[in-house]
Amino acid sequence: ACSSKLALSQVHPMWQGPLAIPGGDRQSPIDIAERRSVFDPQLRPLKVQYDPRTCQQIWNNGYSFLVEYDDTTDKSTLKGGPLEDQFRLCQFHFHWGENNAWGSEHSIDRRLYPAELHIVHWNSDKYSLFEEAVMEDNGLAVIGVFLKIGKRHEGLQKLVDALPAVRHKDSLVEFTKFDPACLLPENIDDYWTYAGSLTTPPLTEAVTWLVMKQHIEVSHDQLAVFRSLLFTSAEEQMQRSMVNNFRVQQALKGRTVRSSFS
Ligand SMILES: NS(=O)(=O)c1ccc(C(=O)NCc2ccc(F)cc2)cc1
Numbered sequence: 001a002c003s004s005k006l007a008l009s010q011v012h013p014m015w016q017g018p019l020a021i022p023g024g025d026r027q028s029p030i031d032i033a034e035r036r037s038v039f040d041p042q043l044r045p046l047k048v049q050y051d052p053r054t055c056q057q058i059w060n061n062g063y064s065f066l067v068e069y070d071d072t073t074d075k076s077t078l079k080g081g082p083l084e085d086q087f088r089l090c091q092f093h094f095h096w097g098e099n100n101a102w103g104s105e106h107s108i109d110r111r112l113y114p115a116e117l118h119i120v121h122w123n124s125d126k127y128s129l130f131e132e133a134v135m136e137d138n139g140l141a142v143i144g145v146f147l148k149i150g151k152r153h154e155g156l157q158k159l160v161d162a163l164p165a166v167r168h169k170d171s172l173v174e175f176t177k178f179d180p181a182c183l184l185p186e187n188i189d190d191y192w193t194y195a196g197s198l199t200t201p202p203l204t205e206a207v208t209w210l211v212m213k214q215h216i217e218v219s220h221d222q223l224a225v226f227r228s229l230l231f232t233s234a235e236e237q238m239q240r241s242m243v244n245n246f247r248v249q250q251a252l253k254g255r256t257v258r259s260s261f262s
Pocket residue numbers: 002003005006007008118120130131132134142197198199200201202
């Protein structure tokens with residue numbers, strides 16, 4: 001799976017230097033000003049093809065919890081939209097707040113959501129490993145979906161029930177047969193897309209972002225279980241709740257956000 005390996009900063013010490021924060025002009029997340037986005041009729045519908053049998057494990061990496069997929073073959077893929085190549089699913093994770101007033105990384109006309117799902121894919125037409133693709137400007141494609149408090153999300157419950165088992169940093173449990181497509185909104189044809197970056201170190205400017213216009217609903221109680229996770233490992237005596245695990249928004253620096261809808 002793509003991110004259970006050491007993060008780049010632990011593999012390549014150079015990242016610990018000033019290079020770790022690229023002075024870059026395509027950092028994420030950003031606010032998406034609807035009226036400044038440009039409709040692009042050439043954007044095709046997204047094609048997601050996920051095989052739940054590639055689902056392997058869920059773990060707490062001390063910043064979020066990740067559900068990881070076997071990305072050694074092209075069984076779960078994303079293509080279409082603005083993407084020239086085929087991208088392979090490797091993991092999904094979330095960002096959330098300490099309360100329902102904030103928590104998402106992106107915002108729409110400054111409106112924040114209580115949480116945001118990121119489904120992470122890498123360009124398997126051009127690269128052979130996630131760790132390679134993460135260094136390239138066309139290496140990754142991440143689908144962002146906003147979560148809103150409302151009715152209980154039946155598909156999410158299996159994931160929520162597994163969270164107590166990964167309460168502490170570095171805990172990992174087997175997690176199988178989960179289809180991330182159940183977390184997508186009904187309409188995935190309406191989205192915004194822009195050239196951005198990872199929102200956690202190494203912050204590499206490798207991501208084609210695909211932010212869904214339609215949100216999904218989860219219940220207050222389901223999101224409360226996210227907040228029961230801990231940033232800290234079982235050994236540490238100071239336990240800190242895993243909340244507000246989002247990055248501050250970054251300057252647009254002249255980028256254009258395109259919309260697939262008018
Ligand atoms: N929030 S987000 O969707 O932008 C995001 C997605 C993936 C990663 C990740 O895989 N990091 C670990 C990592 C990074 C580089 C490597 F080479 C290996 C592991 C980080 C942030």
